[in-house]
Amino acid sequence: MPTKTFFNLADEKKNKVIEISISLFAERGYTKTQITEIVKKADIAKGSFYQYFDDKNDLFKYILNKAIKVKEDYIKKELKSLEGEQNFFRYWKGLNKANINFALENLNLARVLRNVYKIKNFELFKIIKRDYEKQGTDLIKKWLIIAIKNDEIKSDINIGYIAHLLYTANCFIIDYLLENEEIDTQNKIDPYANKIVEIIGNGLKNSRKKEG
Amino acid sequence: MPTKTFFNLADEKKNKVIEISISLFAERGYTKTQITEIVKKADIAKGSFYQYFDDKNDLFKYILNKAIKVKEDYIKKELKSLEGEQNFFRYWKGLNKANINFALENLNLARVLRNVYKIKNFELFKIIKRDYEKQGTDLIKKWLIIAIKNDEIKSDINIGYIAHLLYTANCFIIDYLLENEEIDTQNKIDPYANKIVEIIGNGLKNSRKKEG
């Protein structure tokens, strides 16, 4: 956690440090991001940095948790419009869309989040990672249970497995987007995403139920 | 490419260097793997290492290409039993199984291969990566085309997208396996993999065709 000193900073200064850290972690990953570059770009003294954060790790955890929180809020907001929605597949489509929109609007934050998966041997991050993943799959699980109750999807599935599949399907769409950022996104990513949703959706559908 | 000196080495020594490099690259990734540790574990002089390889990069490329080749051979061999198979879904299932088996039997090699995706800003590796991915999706594309001809799957799909989806679906099974190596694998990974194959398969199926 950053120190009180950091939080007492003028917002402008504080945000500069945060923004620069995000963009560097996004661009280079954890290991290749250098404190020296952060402080130079943020125009603060090196000593100051260590009065704000315990160490590099501390900064990264802070940025990471911030990214998770920002994303969580974004998704929640986007899903508001789906309140009352009864159809699982429309729900899932909405979730995918929300995730994609978040990434499109917060490219660097999305990159930082995806980079967590690339950090090895950091026990500490494993916990964050696990929590973050749990948060992503828990929502899906809840919906899957309802969908099964409603006979929307087959009942012979392992909910944990499927939630993970749906979750990772989305992650891959995001990866695809982040690695090909030059693509004229909205136009190209949507059909790609929709197709995946459709295919997996079809596969999950309870064929005995008449589509409403 | 390693030097002639390296290839002239006694197999035992040569393999020791290779195995240790694989396990370190697998465990720590490229950047965090240190030559110092490799030579210490392999019980060779630092100078010797540099008589075997141009530099760290050279070693990594060698290991990477080796992993790709070993995997390629493994998959080819496993797919032999599917020769003459006409059903796309059984084919794909076989491919998934082959990939999983490779990973189970070559945990570290599989990890090295997955790690390539985590290296940032290495133009050289991008080429290897792209080739490797192409090799994985090309096979699927070929089959998809046949499957469409045979009316097995819907014809309104973008073959490139779907091949990529099927490919990445498999990658995710592998990632799941590699990150949870402690799981009693064969028993747990199989149903997981099968379910994915089944769901996506169902989604792709041409419902107008009567299943044979």
Add this chain to the structure above:
Amino acid sequence: MPTKTFFNLADEKKNKVIEISISLFAERGYTKTQITEIVKKADIAKGSFYQYFDDKNDLFKYILNKAIKVKEDYIKKELKSLEGEQNFFRYWKGLNKANINFALENLNLARVLRNVYKIKNFELFKIIKRDYEKQGTDLIKKWLIIAIKNDEIKSDINIGYIAHLLYTANCFIIDYLLENEEIDTQNKIDPYANKIVEIIGNGLKNSRKKEG
């Protein structure tokens, strides 16, 4: 160029680094001068060195340019007393004297300058070298032209050749001095230098002109 950090240093420290670098480059030449020895003798941390200079090359270029500038200033100052002098030979004698005095008073700086001629295959230094040499011969050329106008010296000479000859004649006096530093200099070097000036001077003289 050294960093701002270096220039912000206390003069004593800064000069210590400079002096030690000069004496090592003078004594051992570029390749054999080790950063490790510089930092040990200057009593600074290795890391500090790299906060002052980009690399070894950067340090050397700095020292070299410094030497060139110091010499330039020295020569200018010494030549002040010759302002208004009309006789070419007295001019040249003065220039030789100035160069010798500079070397005597700045032995190591002079050695560093002579060492540049001994560096092989360093494109970068070739430019510095050429500039430095040009600076040395240009002055002579200017005077030669005037001397010819004044009928002081024969007009059938190639000014470029002769300027180079006079320049190198001086370089050799300096080399002689630097390689035999133990000689009780002022007493021995002067007659040596004067003789050279006299001989070459005689050879250049326009014998048709009556000496004033």
Add this chain to the structure above:
Amino acid sequence: MPTKTFFNLADEKKNKVIEISISLFAERGYTKTQITEIVKKADIAKGSFYQYFDDKNDLFKYILNKAIKVKEDYIKKELKSLEGEQNFFRYWKGLNKANINFALENLNLARVLRNVYKIKNFELFKIIKRDYEKQGTDLIKKWLIIAIKNDEIKSDINIGYIAHLLYTANCFIIDYLLENEEIDTQNKIDPYANKIVEIIGNGLKNSRKKEG
């Protein structure tokens, strides 16, 4: 000194080692010439090298002495045609010519010889260097004495100084040649050299003597 083993080698092999060493020492200088490159180019085993020579130093000394001897013989032969010559200036001109011709015909050998002057802190080489220089100046001294006796040149000179001057004048012509090897040599170097000889010669001439 090379070992007996080296001298027992077939001439072809022996000469290959020598030639390659010469060309590398000439091109890169002592420090930057690597044993590894020599043995690779000469196609001998590294172990063999150390059975021929004590160490790198030993090889260099051998090459150096060889160069000195070859040059000595060359000069002697060239000066044969000047036997009986009574005029000092024609003698000196001939010596200069001989030196230039040697360099033109043995570029690499000449380079090695000039490189000796660029080696620092090798007590051993200082001796070789001094001997080599002595050999060059002794001949000139001998002639100077005769020339003075014959009233060809002024008697008020320090023979040691002047011999050194004449010697170094020649060295500079050679340096000029070696550093500008691309110049269409014979045509350009001759007038350059002749001019120097003429000028210094004129300066040395005893003007009271009637020219024959």
Add this chain to the structure above:
DNA sequence: GATGAATGAGCGTTCATTCAT
């Protein structure tokens, strides 16, 4: 609290030389 200079363990790499066969 801010500053920026100081630190040093550790990295990848080089190369003359030795050693075992």
Add this chain to the structure above:
DNA sequence: AATGAATGAACGCTCATTCAT
């Protein structure tokens, strides 16, 4: 005598972190 693999001290350089002001 020939081979070529083995050695390791030493190099230039990096960078997260600490310290003195």
